[in-house]
Amino acid sequence: MSAAFLTRAAGHRALLAALFLLVLPFLLPFRATAVNVLIDGLFAVGFNLVYGYVGLLSFGHAALFGGGAYATGLALLRLGLPWYGALVLGLVAGAAIAGIIGVLAIRTRGIYFAMVTLALAECVYYLAYQASGVTGGENGLRGIVLTKIDLFGLTLDFVDPLTRYFVIAAIVALALAALSRLLASPFGAVMEMVRENEARARASGVDVRAVKMLAFVLSGAFSGLAGGLQALHLAIVPIETLDYSTSGMVVMMCLLGGRGTFFGPFIGALVFLLLQNLVALISSHWQLPVGLVFMACVLFFPRGLWGQVTRWRPA
Amino acid sequence: MAGLSLDLLALQIFTGLALGAVYVLLAIGMSLIFGMLTVVNFAHGAFFALGAYAGFLVLTLGGNFWLALLAVPIVTGLLGMAVEWGLVRHLYGRGIDDPLLLTFGLAYVLVELIRIFAGTQGLPFDTPDALAGAVDIGIGYFPLYRLFVIAMTVAILVLLWLFLERTRLGLIIRAGARDPEIMRVLGVDTGRVWRLVFGLGTAIAGLAGLLAAPLQGVSPEMGNAILADAFVVTVVGGMGSLAGAILAGLLVGVIVSLTALFAPEAGDVAIFVLMAVVLLIRPQGFFGRAGLMS
Numbered sequence: 001m002s003a004a005f006l007t008r009a010a011g012h013r014a015l016l017a018a019l020f021l022l023v024l025p026f027l028l029p030f031r032a033t034a035v036n037v038l039i040d041g042l043f044a045v046g047f048n049l050v051y052g053y054v055g056l057l058s059f060g061h062a063a064l065f066g067g068g069a070y071a072t073g074l075a076l077l078r079l080g081l082p083w084y085g086a087l088v089l090g091l092v093a094g095a096a097i098a099g100i101i102g103v104l105a106i107r108t109r110g111i112y113f114a115m116v117t118l119a120l121a122e123c124v125y126y127l128a129y130q131a132s133g134v135t136g137g138e139n140g141l142r143g144i145v146l147t148k149i150d151l152f153g154l155t156l157d158f159v160d161p162l163t164r165y166f167v168i169a170a171i172v173a174l175a176l177a178a179l180s181r182l183l184a185s186p187f188g189a190v191m192e193m194v195r196e197n198e199a200r201a202r203a204s205g206v207d208v209r210a211v212k213m214l215a216f217v218l219s220g221a222f223s224g225l226a227g228g229l230q231a232l233h234l235a236i237v238p239i240e241t242l243d244y245s246t247s248g249m250v251v252m253m254c255l256l257g258g259r260g261t262f263f264g265p266f267i268g269a270l271v272f273l274l275l276q277n278l279v280a281l282i283s284s285h286w287q288l289p290v291g292l293v294f295m296a297c298v299l300f301f302p303r304g305l306w307g308q309v310t311r312w313r314p315a
Numbered sequence: 316m317a318g319l320s321l322d323l324l325a326l327q328i329f330t331g332l333a334l335g336a337v338y339v340l341l342a343i344g345m346s347l348i349f350g351m352l353t354v355v356n357f358a359h360g361a362f363f364a365l366g367a368y369a370g371f372l373v374l375t376l377g378g379n380f381w382l383a384l385l386a387v388p389i390v391t392g393l394l395g396m397a398v399e400w401g402l403v404r405h406l407y408g409r410g411i412d413d414p415l416l417l418t419f420g421l422a423y424v425l426v427e428l429i430r431i432f433a434g435t436q437g438l439p440f441d442t443p444d445a446l447a448g449a450v451d452i453g454i455g456y457f458p459l460y461r462l463f464v465i466a467m468t469v470a471i472l473v474l475l476w477l478f479l480e481r482t483r484l485g486l487i488i489r490a491g492a493r494d495p496e497i498m499r500v501l502g503v504d505t506g507r508v509w510r511l512v513f514g515l516g517t518a519i520a521g522l523a524g525l526l527a528a529p530l531q532g533v534s535p536e537m538g539n540a541i542l543a544d545a546f547v548v549t550v551v552g553g554m555g556s557l558a559g560a561i562l563a564g565l566l567v568g569v570i571v572s573l574t575a576l577f578a579p580e581a582g583d584v585a586i587f588v589l590m591a592v593v594l595l596i597r598p599q600g601f602f603g604r605a606g607l608m609s
Contacts, residue, residue: 057412059419104591107598111355111411112554115546116594122543123587130580244539248419255416285431291423298417299405 013180013262018173025165030277035165037270038172039230044253044265045179046222051251052260053183054215055195059247060101060117061223063124066242068094068224069231070128073141076231083146087171087228094224095217097124102216106209118247125242141237158232168229175225180262182218191215195260223250252294258304267306325454327576328569333461335568336468337530340523341541342548342560343475344516350492350555351512353411354403358418359520359545360538361425366391366521367528367537368429371440380443383525384467391521396514403513404506422538429535437534446529464526471519472561488512547590553603562601 025034043065050056071093075086105116128135135141149156149167157163182188193201194211202208231237240246249272257268275293279286301308341363348356356362366387373383398421406413442460449456479485487508491498495505524538531537548567552559567586574585593600 057415104594107594108550111349111353111415112550112598114355114412114415115550116590119543119546119550119587119590122540123584126583126587130583244543248423251416251419285427287423287427288431291420291427295402295417295420295424298413298420299402302409302413 017176017263017266018169021169021173024169025162028274031161033273033277035161035168035233036273037266038165038168039226039233040250040253040273041266041269042172042175042229043223043226044250044257044269045176046219046226047250048254048259048261048265049179049191049219049222050212050215051254052258052265053188053191053195054212056106056212056216057114057251058105058117058216058219059114059244059251060105060119060121061219061250062242062244062246063101063121064094064098064220064223065227065230065246065250066128066237067097067124067220068227069237069241070135070141070227071224072228073144073231073237074134076144076146077141083149083232087225087232090228090231091221091225094227095221097224098217098220099213102213102220106212106216118244121242121247122244125239125244128242129239135237135239138239140239140241141231144231144235144237146232146235164233168233171225171229175222179222183262187211187214192260252290254304255302256294256297256304258307258310261304261306261310264304264306268304271305322454323576326457327572329452329454329457330461331569331572332565333464333530333568334572335565336465337523337527337541338544338548338567339561339564340468340471340519340526341545342552342564343472343557344519344523345545345549346552346555346557346560347519348513348516349549350557351488352399352403352407352414352509354414354418354513355411356418356513356516357415357542358398358422358425359516360540360542361422362391362395362517362520362538363524363527363541364429364533364535364538365394365425366524367440367533368433368524369521370525370528371433371438371533374441380446384522387525388518388522391524392514392518395517395520396510398517399510399513404509422542426535426538433535435535437532437537439532440528442529460529464530467522467526471522475519475557484508484511544586547586549600550590551593551600553600556600556602559600559602 021038024037025031028034028037043061046064047058047061050058068090072086072090075081075089076083079086079089081089101117101120104120105113108116129137132138146158149158156167158167190201190206190211193204193206194208198208201211227241230241253268253272254265255268256271257266258264272290275290276286279289297304303311341359345356345359348354348359369387369390370380370383373386374380378386398418402417402421403414406417446460446463449458450462451457452462479489487498487503488511491503491505491508498505498508527537527541544567548560548563551567552561552563567589570585570589571582574582578585
C-alpha cells in the first residue's frame with residue numbers, strides 16, 4: 001500500500017471503522033463474539049483516550065463502565081425510560097463517576113494515579129454490593145428486557161442477533177466518529193502535548209489539570225456508553241462488571257492493540273476476545289495464556305499490534 | 316448500648332492492630348520495592364496469596380506451621396528475585412508504567428497458576444495448635460494467634476530496621492535509593508542490590524500471606540482484594556516511606572475493625588473515605604515528599 005493511500009485513509013478513519021464493523025460478524029468464527037468486540041472495543045477506545053493520549057494509566061475504569069451499565073439498566077427497569085434515554089443516562093453516569101474519581105485522582109501525579117483509581121473503583125464496587133436494594137447486590141441487576149428498538153418510526157427486532165449487532169454497531173460507529181473528531185481538534189493535540197511533556201505544556205499556558213480532568217470525564221462518557229450497551233446486550237448487569245478484573249481487562253486490550261493509536265484498542269479487544277474464546281474451548285483457565293501474551297506484549301511489543309503495523313508503514 | 320464498655324473498645328482496637336499488622340507488612344514490602352526500583356509491584360497481592368498457598372502446601376506435606384514460617388519467605392523471596400532477574404530488570408529506564416503493567420500481567424498468571432494447582436475454591440487454614448485459644452491481656456480475652464501476628468510483625472520490622480540501618484548491605488541499599496548512579500561509579504553492582512530488594516519485598520509479602528491465612532483462610536483471589544487495601548495504605552502513608560507504611564497500615568486496620576463494630580454496613584468503604592480525605596488535604600500522604608511522583 002502506498003503512503004499516499006494510507007494518509008488519505010487516515011483522514012477517513014471513522015468511515016473505515018464503519019466499513020470494518022459492517023463485515024465483522026461474518027469474519028469471526030464465533031458470531032456471538034462480534035457484539036462483545038463492539039462493546040469492549042468501544043470501552044477500550046474510551047480507556048485509550050486517557051491512557052494512550054494523555055498518559056494517565058487508570059486501573060479504575062470498571063467503575064465508569066459498570067456505572068454506565070447499572071445506570072442504563074436501572075433507567076430501563078425502574079424509571080421506564082426508552083432505550084435511547086437509558087443509554088444517554090449510562091453515558092452521563094460514566095462521565096459523572098469519572099468526574100468524582102478524577103477530582104481525587106488527578107490531585108496525585110504519576111504512579112499514584114493507577115493506585116488511587118484502582119482503590120476508588122474498588123470503593124464503587126463495595127457501594128454497589130452493599131446497596132442491594134437498588135442494584136441487586138451480589139446477584140447483579142436482573143430482568144432488563146429490551147425486545148424492540150424504535151428508531152425514526154422504524155421498529156427493529158432487538159432479539160435477532162444480526163439486527164442487534166447492527167444497531168449496536170451503528171451506535172459504536174457514531175461514537176468512533178465523535179472520538180475521531182475530538183482527536184483531530186486542537187484539544188486532541190493538547191492532550192498529546194500533556195502526555196509528551198507536561199512541564200512544557202504548562203509553560204505554554206496549558207491548564208494541565210483541566211485537560212486531564214476533561215479527558216478523564218470524556219473517557220468516562222465513552223466507557224459509560226459501552227457499559228450501557230453491555231447492559232442492553234446481556235439483559236443483566238453482573239456485579240463483576242465493577243470488579244477489578246474489568247479494569248484490568250481494558251488495560252490489557254488497549255496495550256495488546258496499541259496505546260495511543262486510533263484503531264489499536266479496538267484490535268486489542270478483538271484479539272483479546274478471540275484468544276479468550278479459543279482457549280476456553282480447551283480449558284477454563286484462559287487467564288494463563290492471556291496473561292502470558294500480555295506480558296510478552298509489554299516486554300517485546302510495547303507499541304502493541306496495531307502500533308507495530310503503523311510503525312512499519314512507509315514514511 | 317449497655318454492652319459497649321471501654322474494654323470492648325480496647326479489644327476491638329487490638330483486633331484492628333492485628334489486621335493492620337498484615338497491611339503494614341504488605342505495604343512495607345511494596346514501599347521498599349518502590350523506594351529502590353521505582354517499580355509499583357502490582358503482583359504484590361499475588362505473592363501474598365502465593366505465600367499463603369506455599370504455607371498450605373507445607374502443612375499438607377506433613378510439615379508444621381513453624382517450618383512454613385521459615386520456608387514461605389524463602390520460596391516467595393527467591394521467586395521474587397527470579398521475577399526481577401527474568402522480567403522486571405529488562406524494563407528499567409523504559410518509563411514507570413511498563414514495569415507496573417508487566418507485574419499486573421504476572422499477577423494474572425500467578426493467580427491462574429494457583430487456581431490450576433490448588434483449585435478455584437477457597438480452603439480453610441487451621442490456626443496452629445500452639446497458638447489456638449485466647450489469653451487474658453488485662454482488658455479481656457484476646458485470641459493468642461492475633462497477638463502472635465502482632466509480635467511477628469514487630470519482630471520483622473525490628474530485623475528490617477537493623478538490616479537497613481546497621482549492616483553494610485543496608486547502607487548500600489539506602490545509598491542506592493538516593494543515588495544509584497554514584498553507587499555504580501563506586502563499584503557497587505546495583506543490579507544485584509535491586510534483585511535483593513525485590514526479593515526482600517516479595518518475601519515479606521509471602522510471609523504476610525501466611526500470617527493472614529489462619530485469620531481468613533486461603534483463596535486464589537485473596538491477594539486481589541488486599542492489593543487495593545495495600546494501595547490505600549501506601550497512598551495514605553506516602554509512597555516510599557517505611558514509617559508512613561507502618562503508621563497508615565495500623566490506622567487502616569483499626570478503622571476497619573472499628574467500623575466493623577459500629578457501622579458494619581460501612582466497613583468496606585470507610586478506608587476509601589480515609590484515602591479520599593488524605594488526598595484532598597495532603598495528596599502526598601503522611602510522610603510522602605511532595606513532588607516525588609512527578
